[in-house]
Amino acid sequence: MKKGDHLFLVDGSAYIFRAYHALPPLTRKSDGLPIGAVSGFCNMLWKLLQEARDTSVGVTPTHFAVIFDHSSTTFRNEIYPEYKANRDAPPEDLRPQFAIIREATRAFDVPCIEKEGYEADDIIASYAREAVAAGGDVTIISSDKDLMQLINDNVIMYDTMKDKRVASAEVIEKFGVGPEKMIDLQSLAGDSTDNIPGVPGIGPKTAAQLLEEFGDLETLLERAGEIKQNKRRENLIEFADQARLSKRLVTLDVNTPLDVPVEDLALNSVDGPKLIAFLKGLELNTLTRRVAAETEADAAAIDASEISADGYEQRGPDFDAPAESASTEGGSTPSGLVEKVTAAMAAMPVDTSAYETVRDEAALQSWIDAAHEAGVVAVDTETDSLDAMQAQLVGVSLAVAPGKACYIPLGHMSGEGDMFGGGLVADQIDRNRALEMLKPLLEDASVLKIAQNMKYDWLLLSRPENGGIHIAPFDDTMLLSYVLDAGRTKHGMDALSEAILGHTPISYKDVAGTGKSAVSFAQVEIDKATAYAAEDADITLRLWKILKARLTAEGMNTVYERLERPLVPVICRMEARGISVDRQILSRLSGELAQKAAAIESEIYELAGRKFNVGSPKQLGEILFDEMNLPGGKKTKTGQWATGAQQLEDLAAEGHDLPRKIVDWRQLSKLKSTYTDALPGFINPQTKRVHTSYAMASTSTGRLSSSDPNLQNIPVRTEEGRKIRTAFVAEPGFKLVSADYSQIELRVLAHVADIPQLKQAFADGIDIHAMTASEMFNVPVEGMDPMIRRQAKAINFGIIYGISAFGLANNLGIGRSEAGDYIKMYFERFPGIRDYMDSTKKFAKEHGFVETIFGRKAHYEEIRSSNPQVRAFNERAAINAPIQGSAADIIRRAMVQMEGALGEAKLNAEMLLQVHDELIFEVPEAEVDETITLVTKIMENATMPVMQLSVPLQVDARAADNWDEAH
DNA sequence: TAGAAAACGTA
DNA sequence: GTACGTTTTCTAG
Numbered sequence: 001m002k003k004g005d006h007l008f009l010v011d012g013s014a015y016i017f018r019a020y021h022a023l024p025p026l027t028r029k030s031d032g033l034p035i036g037a038v039s040g041f042c043n044m045l046w047k048l049l050q051e052a053r054d055t056s057v058g059v060t061p062t063h064f065a066v067i068f069d070h071s072s073t074t075f076r077n078e079i080y081p082e083y084k085a086n087r088d089a090p091p092e093d094l095r096p097q098f099a100i101i102r103e104a105t106r107a108f109d110v111p112c113i114e115k116e117g118y119e120a121d122d123i124i125a126s127y128a129r130e131a132v133a134a135g136g137d138v139t140i141i142s143s144d145k146d147l148m149q150l151i152n153d154n155v156i157m158y159d160t161m162k163d164k165r166v167a168s169a170e171v172i173e174k175f176g177v178g179p180e181k182m183i184d185l186q187s188l189a190g191d192s193t194d195n196i197p198g199v200p201g202i203g204p205k206t207a208a209q210l211l212e213e214f215g216d217l218e219t220l221l222e223r224a225g226e227i228k229q230n231k232r233r234e235n236l237i238e239f240a241d242q243a244r245l246s247k248r249l250v251t252l253d254v255n256t257p258l259d260v261p262v263e264d265l266a267l268n269s270v271d272g273p274k275l276i277a278f279l280k281g282l283e284l285n286t287l288t289r290r291v292a293a294e295t296e297a298d299a300a301a302i303d304a305s306e307i308s309a310d311g312y313e314q315r316g317p318d319f320d321a322p323a324e325s326a327s328t329e330g331g332s333t334p335s336g337l338v339e340k341v342t343a344a345m346a347a348m349p350v351d352t353s354a355y356e357t358v359r360d361e362a363a364l365q366s367w368i369d370a371a372h373e374a375g376v377v378a379v380d381t382e383t384d385s386l387d388a389m390q391a392q393l394v395g396v397s398l399a400v401a402p403g404k405a406c407y408i409p410l411g412h413m414s415g416e417g418d419m420f421g422g423g424l425v426a427d428q429i430d431r432n433r434a435l436e437m438l439k440p441l442l443e444d445a446s447v448l449k450i451a452q453n454m455k456y457d458w459l460l461l462s463r464p465e466n467g468g469i470h471i472a473p474f475d476d477t478m479l480l481s482y483v484l485d486a487g488r489t490k491h492g493m494d495a496l497s498e499a500i501l502g503h504t505p506i507s508y509k510d511v512a513g514t515g516k517s518a519v520s521f522a523q524v525e526i527d528k529a530t531a532y533a534a535e536d537a538d539i540t541l542r543l544w545k546i547l548k549a550r551l552t553a554e555g556m557n558t559v560y561e562r563l564e565r566p567l568v569p570v571i572c573r574m575e576a577r578g579i580s581v582d583r584q585i586l587s588r589l590s591g592e593l594a595q596k597a598a599a600i601e602s603e604i605y606e607l608a609g610r611k612f613n614v615g616s617p618k619q620l621g622e623i624l625f626d627e628m629n630l631p632g633g634k635k636t637k638t639g640q641w642a643t644g645a646q647q648l649e650d651l652a653a654e655g656h657d658l659p660r661k662i663v664d665w666r667q668l669s670k671l672k673s674t675y676t677d678a679l680p681g682f683i684n685p686q687t688k689r690v691h692t693s694y695a696m697a698s699t700s701t702g703r704l705s706s707s708d709p710n711l712q713n714i715p716v717r718t719e720e721g722r723k724i725r726t727a728f729v730a731e732p733g734f735k736l737v738s739a740d741y742s743q744i745e746l747r748v749l750a751h752v753a754d755i756p757q758l759k760q761a762f763a764d765g766i767d768i769h770a771m772t773a774s775e776m777f778n779v780p781v782e783g784m785d786p787m788i789r790r791q792a793k794a795i796n797f798g799i800i801y802g803i804s805a806f807g808l809a810n811n812l813g814i815g816r817s818e819a820g821d822y823i824k825m826y827f828e829r830f831p832g833i834r835d836y837m838d839s840t841k842k843f844a845k846e847h848g849f850v851e852t853i854f855g856r857k858a859h860y861e862e863i864r865s866s867n868p869q870v871r872a873f874n875e876r877a878a879i880n881a882p883i884q885g886s887a888a889d890i891i892r893r894a895m896v897q898m899e900g901a902l903g904e905a906k907l908n909a910e911m912l913l914q915v916h917d918e919l920i921f922e923v924p925e926a927e928v929d930e931t932i933t934l935v936t937k938i939m940e941n942a943t944m945p946v947m948q949l950s951v952p953l954q955v956d957a958r959a960a961d962n963w964d965e966a967h
Numbered sequence: 968t969a970g971a972a973a974a975c976g977t978a
Numbered sequence: 979g980t981a982c983g984t985t986t987t988c989t990a991g
Contacts (some may be wrong), residue, residue, distance in 0.1 A: 613986095615986060615987070616986080617973055636973070638971095638973090644975090667975090673984085673986080674984060678984080695982095699981060703978085709983090712978075717977085740978095797980090798979055799979090800980070801981090806979075810979080879979095881980080
């Protein structure tokens with residue numbers, strides 16, 4: 001910012017209310033979403049950005065920001081609790097617009113600024129001061145008299161609705177005093193809308209007159225005795241302090257800490273396609289056309305963004321309570337609808353004998369027609385394996401209405417042993433023909449497909465041999481349940497059916513058997529299969545009706561639509577790609593590990609004095625503590641000797657050789673059995689690659705989990721273990737690129753708990769653990785003792801995990817009371833952390849759940865338990881969940897955006913793996929540099945445009961031939 | 968033979 | 979101290 005620059009500061013919150021009342025109500029055509037204020041806002045913003053020079057302001061902005069009120073309570077409430085206390089809650093149809101307006105701001109690529117504990121006015125005041133100090137000029141877009149105190153030679157105000165410029169002269173004209181006296185004037189006159197008391201009997205006119213005579217407020221109050229009018233004199237004397245209090249309330253804080261420096265408000269040129277997508281989502285056609293014309297973009301070729309008014313957006317910062325409809329009658333409100341639908345489903349018993357078996361094309365066609373007619377269809381595939389990459393399709397079931405479902409057998413086989421082949425059972429539609437018929441339905445944009453765990457069916461049917469079907473659009477009952485009830489219930493279909501419909505579906509075991517007598521689904525008799533499979537589709541449809549209604553009633557649409565549903569195809573493609581694993585490397589490692597383990601094993605027998613099963617903790621415990629009588633033995637909760645690594649380390653530290661050997665042996669045998677021996681078995685015979693499976697709904701926090709095999713726990717900490725990573729390789733001509741977030745959870749903590757020192761440290765890019773140690777122990781960062789830093793690091797991690805003195809003591813190998821002292825010291829240095837932890841616990845106790853920054857909920861109902869252990873555990877989990885979960889949300893967003901960004905940049909990188917804070921890509925060698933740049937950018941900006949963290953995200957990325965070197 | 972317990976790999 | 983999944987051993991049935 002320099003001389004000649006011009007900063008526009010839009011008072012966003014004030015504008016919202018003004019536009020709402022001043023403009024005719026407007027709703028989005030397709031669904032009645034109220035957008036009157038949003039529309040006015042967008043038009044205003046566009047006009048300012050395009051034509052400011054042609055208005056009475058007469059200049060073009062070089063810097064620009066929209067400022068919002070963050071919360072209803074600010075420092076003013078601390079000095080005067082009644083401040084703004086007489087404000088009504090915003091009207092029902094305005095509330096959803098607050099969040100959309102923030103989104104709009106970002107769609108315009110304009111910084112969207114707000115700060116906890118401060119009003120928009122204070123932030124505006126502070127930016128204005130900074131801009132002027134830097135030599136620039138400022139225009140405040142507002143007509144609020146509270147801001148007029150800021151006007152001077154370099155700062156003016158502008159009222160867009162009246163196209164009126166307000167400078168010093170206009171203030172004098174209106175109030176009789178110049179802007180420099182506005183504070184005193186307001187302190188005397190008070191303000192009923194903000195509940196500023198002022199002095200009774202004195203309004204703006206009298207105040208101006210008095211200020212004219214006495215100069216300023218303080219002088220006036222001191223010389224109040226000179227005033228002739230009795231009542232006025234008495235009031236000024238009696239209410240002098242009230243006037244002074246009012247002055248503190250109306251005086252804007254020009255020293256608000258600014259998270260975004262003024263230089264960063266430099267105006268970018270509008271990103272036409274991004275803005276057009278947003279405006280199309282709102283169905284603001286006129287403005288869309290204007291923007292398209294101006295930016296020379298082809299509006300028709302741009303897809304509308306999804307803009308909904310619920311989820312985290314609806315619980316935006318402008319109000320405290322979630323959107324909860326009061327009325328429940330007649331299903332006309334979201335929660336009323338839930339009750340109505342639930343009742344309807346309960347009233348309709350499940351009859352598994354009523355399902356149809358579809359045996360010819362004509363019958364199939366009529367079901368497809370019925371699905372088109374209904375516009376929704378629940379789909380479930382039956383196969384012979386849980387691995388969607390390997391499974392053979394056996395049949396498909398459809399449900400078009402509750403109770404109206406069918407099963408289409410396609411691959412049922414006759415014959416018991418299946419070794420020699422009983423062939424296909426008669427009267428089944430040809431598999432490929434059926435897929436050919438189903439494909440248009442499953443890809444039809446006008447028919448919503450519903451599945452329980454869509455990822456499985458999507459991946460299965462997307463395989464080329466299954467027709468390469470890309471199911472869309474779809475809903476997933478498992479993900480719906482996950483968004484609504486994470487931490488509260490399981491999300492498997494049987495559990496959902498029990499809990500929500502009160503119906504126990506036929507269990508898989510009943511049709512396919514269990515254990516040794518289990519058969520593949522292909523062997524199941526078709527009648528039995530029909531009852532089982534069609535019931536699954538039927539139940540899925542019924543669950544969907546209820547869960548989908550709840551989604552809206554509970555304001556969770558956005559979490560589902562942004563963080564869950566769009567991730568399904570992304571993860572499917574990642575799973576389908578798999579990663580190349582070098583069999584030779586693993587088998588060589590297996591051999592080495594076997595040798596080393598065997599050598600250690602014989603030493604162990606030597607030391608123990610006899611042979612035993614080294615892998616048996618029970619036998620080991622007996623050897624160590626019963627036979628060798630080593631000291632310090634502890635018992636596990638089942639009364640066995642505890643022989644965990646920590647125990648053994650302790651014994652080793654006392655000079656015993658056997659425990660050390662056991663630890664070494666265990667490490668080797670773990671690596672061998674879990675990794676080098678097991679991984680080759682996961683190499684898919686067709687693709688020659690390893691395809692993990694990600695569970696999207698298995699954690700309480702929003703993280704993914706990986707299994708079959710778990711590729712999220714491939715060793716990295718030890719030299720020996722890292723060798724396993726060298727077996728994960730890129731194809732010839734390609735590199736593996738690993739990009740990981742640096743300290744994402746601590747950054748999230750700094751943001752959500754709003755800790756100035758942490759935020760500063762991250763902004764400055766300094767070593768966060770060293771900074772913590774420096775703050776706590778008063779030592780300089782330079783030349784710090786690594787042990788001190790290590791302790792601070794343990795505490796930082798402890799905080800994320802909901803610290804306890806017990807846990808920290810364990811981790812650092814220090815006493816409980818010493819650990820307690822550390823924690824105390826930490827809280828003294830970072831009181832905001834304690835506040836955050838306390839308020840999180842309180843919130844969780846009150847609501848039974850906590851939330852991430854993107855509105856994902858994690859339920860902890862047992863936090864109210866009377867059992868102190870259970871309660872404490874839930875408290876720690878509740879403290880951890882918003883941090884871990886917000887980080888999980890962030891990387892989910894990055895993943896959702898990634899493929900599109902790569903495609904747009906014409907890059908051929910493929911995303912293969914996710915390990916919580918890391919993404920692994922396979923990249924053509926020639927594109928490595930460009931890909932790293934793009935991937936880093938997408939990940940670092942993953943919260944945008946919905947949210948700007950108050951801390952930068954940092955991503956480190958590198959490329960190599962294998963995962964070990966890339967990491 | 969299914970499931971719990973103990974151990975240990977990751978973020 | 980948080981969140982997971984896999985392996986092996988061991989036990990209950």
